[in-house]
Amino acid sequence: MKMYHVSVTLWAVLFAMSGVHGGKVLVFPLDGSHWVNMKVIIEKLHSRGHDLTVMRASNSWYIKEESPYYTSITIPSEGGFDEKFFDSLVGRLLEIRREGSSFSRFLLELEIIYKFSDLHKDMTKILTKIFEDEAMMKSIQDAKYDVILADPAVGGGAILAYHFNIPLIFNVRWTVHGEGHFAIAPSPLSYVPVPGAELTDKMTFFQRVQNVLFYVFTLFQAAVIADPHYKAFCQKYFGPEVDYFSLFQDADIWLMRNDFTFEFPRPTMPNVVYMGGFQCKSSKPLPDNLEKFVLSSGEHGVIVMSLGTIIGQLPQDITEEIAAAFAQLPQKVIWRYTGPQPATLGNNTLLVDWMPQNDLLGHPKTKVFVAHGGTNGVQEAIYHGVPLLGLPLLFDQPDNLSRMRKRGAAKLVDAATLDKTVFLDALKEVLYNPSYRENMQRLSRLHRDQPMKPLDRAVFWIEYVMRHGGAPHLRTQSFRMSWMAYHSLDVMLTLLGAVFIISLLTFFLLRFLCCRLSFQKKIKRD
Incomplete structure (x- = not known):
């Protein structure tokens, strides 16, 4: 009986090991709280035998150069998160809220927008240093990474994945354009609340107006914060035919850091994998x-x-x-x-x-x-x-x-x-x-109440992309369509045009027949 249990245990271990492919992962993270949850995935991948390399700025807050879980590539940088700015921001915001000054709040919002614009500007400077460093570019090329795991709140991961033709996976809730769903999934504003509007999926008419206005504001933010920097970078290195945001939309898998205990029901896509609470675990004894x-x-x-x-x-x-x-x-x-x-x-x-x-x-x-x-x-x-x-x-x-x-x-x-x-x-x-x-x-x-732990689900899909060299069969091609084609406006206009032409021809034909009949009756009377 003991031999039976040993045999079963051995086969279980061998089966588990057979599903592990020691792949090479290039990680392009974002500092701050985003790094806290990216590190959870890194540690899990390391435990399964994968080789991880993390790209970091030299002035990172939390992303350490030395780690038992990964090797690092450090890029000299003078930008990054401004810790002093965030320290003072809360006090200023609360003071403005006490005063009730809409104008002061507007000025602070503009300052925040431009601060994040500086963050993306610094990101393109980091990318420029990478692209201009021939030795670094060659080392990335020669490493033959199986996948890039990136935070799409900055543009570096998507741009590197495109340049080196490496499958791309996002650890995401936010992108440079706002909440991740809005980048790839149908998002009817009639019942999908825009994050920031503090609305639900059951909206009155005026709340739907508010939702639309918030959505327009997010488009304005993206146009001011991210577009100028990444568009200029892509035009310089890839040419004008490359739309930088389509590089984001072309990611193989979106590991979404929420689920439907938190999110309101909404349309989604087959390459969106929900892993809400993946960083959570059973509590350990306290000190x-x-x-x-x-x-x-x-x-x-x-x-x-x-x-x-x-x-x-x-x-x-x-x-x-x-x-x-x-x-x-x-x-x-x-x-x-x-x-x-x-x-x-x-x-x-x-x-x-x-x-x-x-x-x-x-x-x-x-x-x-x-x-x-x-x-x-x-x-x-x-x-x-x-x-x-x-x-x-x-x-x-x-x-x-x-x-x-x-x-x-x-x-x-x-x-x-x-x-x-x-x-x-x-x-x-x-x-x-x-x-x-x-x-x-x-x-x-x-x-x-799930069949699989969120972190295990995330790791499965990362390894899935490694095994298959990507997941193009799960990616929608809707973002490659024009706005008119996506909403079938060209089809509707064509059909309406056809109906109009047919109606017009029918009208003239009936008019001609009526006139001819009338003329014949007149001849007979004469």
Whole structure:
């Protein structure tokens, strides 16, 4: 019997190994929180025997040059993320929201647009350095990579994949043109809300007007932020016949970092693979000091607060109000915070520079997650079934949290106007109204009820592309069509023209026959 089990185990191991192809992967990531989830895929691919090379700027925040999981190609760069800008952005945004100045908000939005325009400008400078470096280009060519894994929020991966004719896979929710679905999938604005509009799939007439206006604004943003830089680069190196955005649309597989527990139902495409929550995993034991603190909460439990990788602190006056509210609760609080200690900090609150967020959210003592609404944090809250108190600040955060509010799993507070009372009342509602936890746990059950783990699904499709040298049979060719052809306007105009001509000929024929008949009758009378 023991020999039987050994034999079965050996065959299982051999079968698993037979499905692994030690491929070569070139990774073109984006720094910041995007790198956090790209690294999860890199580590998984490395564990399956693949050889990974990561292209990084010399001034990267999080993408390290040395790693046990990959080798790196470092490109000298003076651009990249401006950490000081993002540190000051939150305070300025909250001040403008307090003032209620639409003009100041408009000016800040323009500044953000031009800051991201600079990011793409710097990206084309990095690409220029790559293309002008003959030794680097030859090394990439000689490496014979099986696939490029890229973040389409910047254009480097798609451009390299086109130049070297390497299959392309995206780790995506955002592209240089906005949310990924809108780049390749039919997106009727009547029931597909544009991210940022904070709408649902059930819209009134005026909400549909708002949705259309938001969509037009995203087109304007793309025209200002990305188009000038990538179009100029592609024209210089590939010629005017190459449309840079078609290089994105030609990707083999889109690994979409959400699923339909988060996304509203909408049309999709066969090469879109949903892997929402792929970075989530079962919680591990906490470090001894944190475990001791969590267990000391007793029956009241723990509140976890984090504002993500970019935002370490809020303006001091808001911080004081939040700390004062926490101090009024019987729960213990673990707060990722990097600023000066608030004067109103209670004995129940522990400030930390870093926290094992996934492990804390998976702890049975955790009752509420106070978060800014980044995609990673929202997905982890869904996975572990922890309700949210949202403090949306920037970018996609308000929209992410509004989706959770629509599902009854989150309550939102405006950070610009909150005080101790408002924040405390909101916390108590999420803590003591069981519907928030019940709704989030229902989402968690839906999310977990899958035949395959999201990360395993992502790795399967990456290896699928390696095995088959791409997946062109899954790519739509709609983006190669003109706008008129895509909407069949040319067909409709032709058919209408044919109907018009036939109707006109019929009219003249009937008129001719009537006139002839009338003429004959007149002759007979004469």
